[in-house]
Amino acid sequence: MYFIFRILPIIIMIPLAIYFYFFIKRICLCIFQNINKWHKIICALLAVVFVLPASSFFSFWAVVVLHLFAFAIIMDCIFVIYKKFHMTNQIFLKVYQIGVIPILCLFLMLGYGYWNMKNVLKIHYSVTTHKTITQDYRIAFLSDLHFGNTMNKSELEKYCQDISLQKPDIVMLGGDIVDEHTTYQEMKEAFEVLGQIENQYGIYYVYGNHDQALYLNSPHFTPSQLKKSIEEHHISILLDSQVNIQDEMTIIGRQDRSLGEREDTQQLIKNVNHENFILMLDHQPVDLQKNNELHVDLQLSGHTHGGQMFPVGLITSVLGFGEMNYGYQAMSDMTVIVSSGIAGWGYPLRTGSHSEYVIVDIVKE
The missing domain is CATH 3.60.21.10 (Metallo-dependent phosphatases)
Structure with missing residues (x-):
């Protein structure tokens, strides 16, 4: 039980932190065009700070991190299909890079989840x-x-x-x-x-x-x-x-x-x-x-x-x-x-x- 509730969540957090490093870095690239190694270090620290509290699977923050990850992965899949058909819509590209859709979906989910609990x-x-x-x-x-x-x-x-x-x-x-x-x-x-x-x-x-x-x-x-x-x-x-x-x-x-x-x-x-x-x-x-x-x-x-x-x-x-x-x-x-x-x-x-x-x-x- 110690492994399931203590060790396993930390192991799972490692690939999540790596994923969110690239997610945050992509947003920074969209905003600043070019980033240096210090920007990358800041992105890595932000990813760790964002993911680490979710190592308790039964915490509210775990719900936030895991749902944002799920929405972001779905958006990644849509983007792969988008590229496969050689589409060149720059607006869609910018929306994808800045990560606004997964974040918006996360807030919609939290709002619905709270309303549904109270209703x-x-x-x-x-x-x-x-x-x-x-x-x-x-x-x-x-x-x-x-x-x-x-x-x-x-x-x-x-x-x-x-x-x-x-x-x-x-x-x-x-x-x-x-x-x-x-x-x-x-x-x-x-x-x-x-x-x-x-x-x-x-x-x-x-x-x-x-x-x-x-x-x-x-x-x-x-x-x-x-x-x-x-x-x-x-x-x-x-x-x-x-x-x-x-x-x-x-x-x-x-x-x-x-x-x-x-x-x-x-x-x-x-x-x-x-x-x-x-x-x-x-x-x-x-x-x-x-x-x-x-x-x-x-x-x-x-x-x-x-x-x-x-x-x-x-x-x-x-x-x-x-x-x-x-x-x-x-x-x-x-x-x-x-x-x-x-x-x-x-x-x-x-x-x-x-x-x-x-x-x-x-x-x-």
Whole structure:
């Protein structure tokens, strides 16, 4: 892991720095016509200064550097085609040399990514069941808030009011509501607001891999402070445990698999009444086939962010990383819904998916 997160990024930065040296030098040549060795040294230093902060792959600056590199490479390819056909448009040549198009594309991407992160959509699904339930159930599902990254208290209050207007019977919080960057005060605010969502049968919560800030040596809050804040706002934490609703629906909340050993699903579900509608709440969309074979009716998950930055979601789907990236899937016995989350992690940008909260109607056939 040390090699992947420390050494590999530095190795990748070397060819990037070389590329941006020539990119910056080309701009200087366009402006000054001729440059001497001191200009070249300055270009090299600028390239290193520009690229070096991106050696942390999860930083905002890495997004800037990698996207500018991608846009510049695309422009290089267009220029090669341009030259191949012996075109001599001097305006196009100047535009290419000065690098204005990749830089403009970068700013457009950053603007769109910020807007797309902040623009939260309501996504609605309907799940039919043959189980004997005496009423239809409406579930509000919210995950991956990473509170403090892109949303403040007043914005969260607005979305919680919107969710309340949907008149949910049950509210599900699918983990990563807070993370390593959330302050103690922000953590308390998040659960204070979420606990105010109007509902009929309760608010239920499972931890994600970020909630307890275990990736930091000195987090802003402890796991016990987090637990206390959740529970004092009448939110029930499910850790490989279950709760029955109206003696006809069983909600099973899983401990996130990143948090260590967790109970085997088969053991967990052994004493569940299979006449009930069985809903599995698991932060990560895992064990899908197994849960399907165990006749779980519905699994709700988040974690993936739908591939927050393009082309991450596309790559993971094509290469088969993870069991499901986003959306709705009807299996032989189970329906799976994976949310892209109401916000995102690390930086306030989304280009590979949208922000959302999910409303699920469980309807008797």
